[in-house]
Amino acid sequence: MTHSAHPVRSAIYPGSFDPLTNGHLSLIHRGLKMFDSLIVSIAVNPKKTPLFSVEERKALIRGAVGDDPRVEIDDFEGLLVDYAKKRQINVVLRGLRAVSDFEFEFQLANMNRRLSSELETVFMMTGEDYFYISSNLVREVASFGGNVEGAVPPNVLEKLKAKYAKK
Numbered sequence: 001m002t003h004s005a006h007p008v009r010s011a012i013y014p015g016s017f018d019p020l021t022n023g024h025l026s027l028i029h030r031g032l033k034m035f036d037s038l039i040v041s042i043a044v045n046p047k048k049t050p051l052f053s054v055e056e057r058k059a060l061i062r063g064a065v066g067d068d069p070r071v072e073i074d075d076f077e078g079l080l081v082d083y084a085k086k087r088q089i090n091v092v093l094r095g096l097r098a099v100s101d102f103e104f105e106f107q108l109a110n111m112n113r114r115l116s117s118e119l120e121t122v123f124m125m126t127g128e129d130y131f132y133i134s135s136n137l138v139r140e141v142a143s144f145g146g147n148v149e150g151a152v153p154p155n156v157l158e159k160l161k162a163k164y165a166k167k
Helices: 022-034 054-065 080-087 099-115 135-143 154-166
Strands: 010-015 037-044 071-077 091-096 120-125
Touching: 010 022, 010 080, 022 037, 022 054, 022 091, 022 120, 037 054, 037 080, 054 071, 054 154, 071 080, 080 099, 091 099, 099 120, 135 154
Parallel strands: 010 037, 010 091, 037 071, 091 120
Antiparallel strands: none
């Protein structure tokens, strides 16, 4: 009996990652237990002014995940369904921190499914150590000189300190 190799299962983990938090990092590591590879993809919103540029965010994510070949870092503008089609991937990984995330994520997943019936969203609960952390909160605390150590990877912590030291 011959065993054929199973197809490679990839998922897209989209987000702004401005900045990457330990919650995001935990989700990437846990996602790699479910999928053979992950595309961590920065959603570029021209209407928003991010703290870190797309290139800075890519470098911070790469610095935090190391040179794991199973993790690709990319970016996209526009609809996630169009990006997923272009990349030929039909699974999206999303993290849920709290009940407050659920309603928005549920609407998003259902709209994405309306736009593309092939696209499935897999939700993963954020680890209990990180459920209170959001990029917005990290930025706000760091902007006032607060200590966000433990909320973000060490390379991100250094970049945040440098960013806000200039302001």
